[in-house]
Amino acid sequence: MPLLAAMALVVGTGGAAGAWILVKLIAIATNLFWFGRLSAQNVLITDASVGFLVIVIPVIGSLIVGLMARFGSEKIRGHGIPEAIETILFGESRLSLKVALLKPLSSAVSIGSGGPFGAEGPIIMTGGAIGSLFAQCFHLSAAERKTLLVAGAAAGMTAIFGTPLAAILLAVEVLLFEWKPRSFVPVVVAAMVAFAWRPYLIGTGPMFPMAAIMPVTGTALLASAAIGLVVGLEATLLSTLLYRVEDAFHKLPLHWMWWPALGAVVVGLGGLIDAHVLGAGYASIEALLNGALALRVVVALLVVKAVVWLVALGSGTSGGVLAPLLILGGAAGFLLGQFLPGDAGFWAMVGMAGIMSGAMRAPMTGAIFAAELTGHFQALPCTIVAAAGAYAISVLLMRRSILTEKIARRGRHVLQEYAVDALDLLQAGQIMTPSPETLPGTMTVGEAVSFFTNDAGHRSYPVVDDEGRLLGLVSRTEALRWRADRSNADTTLSDAISDAAQPLAYPDTPSGAVADLIIATGIGRIPIVERHTHRVVGILSRQDLLKVRGANREAETDRMRFVRFATDDPGGRSPQTRRR
Template identity: 70%
Template sequence: MLALAALMVGSGGALGAWVLLKAIAISTNLFWFGRLSDAPAEIIDNTLGLGIVLVPVLGSLIIGIMARFGSDKIRGHGIPEAIEAILYGESRLSLKVAVLKPLSSAISIGSGGPFGAEGPIIMTGGAIGSLFAQLFHLSAAERKTLLVAGAAAGMTAIFGTPVAAILLAVEVLLFEWKPRSFVPVAVAALVAAAWRPVLFEAGPMFPMMHAVGVTPALLGLAMLMGVVSGLQATLLSGLLYRIEDLFHRLPFHWMWWPAVGGCAVGIGGLIDAHVLGAGYASIQSLLDGSLTLRAALALLVVKAAVWLVALGSGTSGGVLAPLLLVGGALGYLAGMVLPGGNGLWALIGMGGVLSGAMRAPLMAALFTVELTGNYGLLPLTLAASAGGYAISVLIMRRSILTEKIARRGRHILQEYTVDPFDFLQAEHVMTPRPVCLKGTMSIAAVTAFFSSEARHRTYPVIDSQGRLEGMVSRSDVLRWNTMGPPPEATLSEAVSDASTPFRFPGDPLSRVADLMIETGQGRIPIVEPASKRVVGMLSRHDLLKVRHARRSAEMERSGLLASAR
């Protein structure tokens, strides 16, 4: 069902990407050339002179007004908002966001904002998937799948990177690896890939014909470059949130903050117009090795500065393209002294900085080679991605994406581990041969037992063959003392197994935990499937011990000889 729905969502995401890019082209032509056209236009061809400073301010002012009186969810780069909607908003995004996010991003990028279209299209495609899901009677998990399917479709349509889009979904958005989510997301991405030659140009977005032999030395250098790029990502992330903190100290409403950021963008444009807009042409020049030293330095320093200020001000735009530019510029400059050429190291730098900043190493490695169509360089981008990821997690507590959510009091762990409740069975954790009360005991004897010997609040009641008859609790005994069966009555007569919760030794702990929540019982008897003989008891404390043991296995270290003793 979800895969069939993903056919529609994938088409919707691709169409949303087409609308976004057309809107960016129209906005660029209007702001910089005063014409109404959807033809591709490069900001660096403008003839405004000093007027270049005013255009980003005007665009940012419009965005601030849209955010203030439309929806404040259009602020920022979109991916944190999508994550938050998935984890805390039951994967519900509104029609208002689906309309305003691409429109505000088109105005931002078209007026010179130093952003890419990927963050906005992830938010827009996600909104399309979420809105489609909300038309039907679906669970929050199913809505999440279609939201992420729409996001992956939008990213695929713009960049032509279906595999990387799926990996981004897995590493950043889904927070799970299940057939229920993977298959529909893959279907949506493939549908968008099929639409791409119709809506856009076929082939890789940044073709790069660069053949190089992958040697151990080159792999080592690529990983070292990844470490340097990871340090760059750490620096960029730290600066971004320091700048955001400075904006929060301004004595006027946040609606005006994007205009302040627009001033910085305009000044950066005066220094070098290459820093304005998405900069896709500059990415191609980096990969071709045809960029001048001055332009590469401008991308490394000025582009990074204006992007950080603009994004910190709360305007609308993505992070992928800026990261590609600043990481590519660093690699490009390193390529002047490293073997293989500037273009090769620009690509390697892109993979390293993406991995370090977004904490999505597989996506970063695949994304860079899918963008270029040069799959022979995958070992090098993978080495850079591993290096960037390693240094990033050692230095930064969170990624550039999740830090924003953490600042709202919601901390997200971007690590995938197996839940011990799903692979351990009840027999591995239960207390075997538990103390049981025989059904032949009198109510008076049971009362005396709970008054002097009882260590737990509840006990299983068994017959002469050890089979479960029911459960008796301290509250039952207190109730019987005031109103209930006479003291000489037997326990078997007072309890009933009709509603007694129990589980079997082979059941996973997750099923036992669910039963505890459903029934409110803190101790669950474990019985043999055939005979219903009680063979163990499993308590909430036992479940907590499992978590503690798992954490100890992760954190406590011991040597081989110490373990042998």
């Protein structure tokens, strides 16, 4: 952990630098495509006057992205986070230099030419690539590379949005697939290093400061729950439609390189209807939060932005999902806020927290992210309620999140529910088979061969001395070898196995450690001995370990009632007979 935390100082700096480069590249691409000038100044696409070229410009940008993906790296396609998850779980957390270079460049071209995406997915992939590349320079395990990959991703997200808490929670809920000091501490270090760099590279303060505030009352919490349920349904619908669109593109008789250009035609038509749907839309998010948009524009954002985003992302171009989700959830919250007390901008913030939770299956990230983006931490009770409501709807209606569905379609199913391993909760003495059958050390090899041929009920047996102390283990495999070679038939087992290394465990050994021992040695039955005397007190087999899983499953699903009432069955049946 200290080593990885020290390395995270470098990774955090790299992630912050990657975020700065991405922001500048997006600004340069936007100026080139929409204003015909070479500049890194931040500009809005809505200020451009290009007429019907609004249809052509996104197509040009998407053609460039398609070429980069075809002849550069196919990993730059998509919104970044699923690709990062897949690399962590199935790619030993190794990303290439090509991805680190091409992902921000392709995303800048895509977003700068009007693609309706955000920078968060690309920077997560880019920051992750920086962390992975740095880790690959050293002798580290796949788990340690994962930690630095995720640390880079969290650093990049922190630098872009100024949300270190949400970045850390996103790492835990979506990317790490564990909660261990070895991974958590380095991620925190990297995020905070990036946060320290942010004033010098990106800026200070909340990314979307807002004036609207509302006291957290019972009414506000109920309203937040209602908005969470609505945007949870919205997240479910968007995820379903996204993969329907993606399936439609896969049926086209064209190489996937051309798909982004076809999707960009829809983006251009959407921009012709309302230019607010083009680009990352950060200005639209800020306007939503401050109630500065007319209802007509909000409705256009909700409908047209959804269409162009779904088609563009389904076509396989490069860009993120977070900013579009914030716009769509914020627009829904804003419209619902017309019928709720308080400022509509406040309910837009609540909607943003909910849709991020529902779509990405990251409820705590969604709740904290909305508060950090706006600086309104006093609204946390409302954002948490909305996030929980959307999350509940999402898990009930969708098998997977918008992130993991993409991975599942490649035949790799990812479970986003974390639980403590049941084997880590139990000791060997609690699940072993006590007083196991043993063979005496005085038994001859010939007698052992006869025993395994005629009477043995197991594949191996502990061999003990007169005091019951472990001498070793004899298996059926050894008996077959001895049967073929009769030269040592009169040798005692104590002499025949005296030089053999014997794996063993103690009653207080964690069951998980015994499982690891079985995997490492290939021996399916591990003797359990008293720590001081080495007297055999039990045997722990693979079957015993599987029984733990069965008991844990029963604890999850076997329902029973222990408190009885006067109206219950007068027959006095025990609670065990009323299981369901």
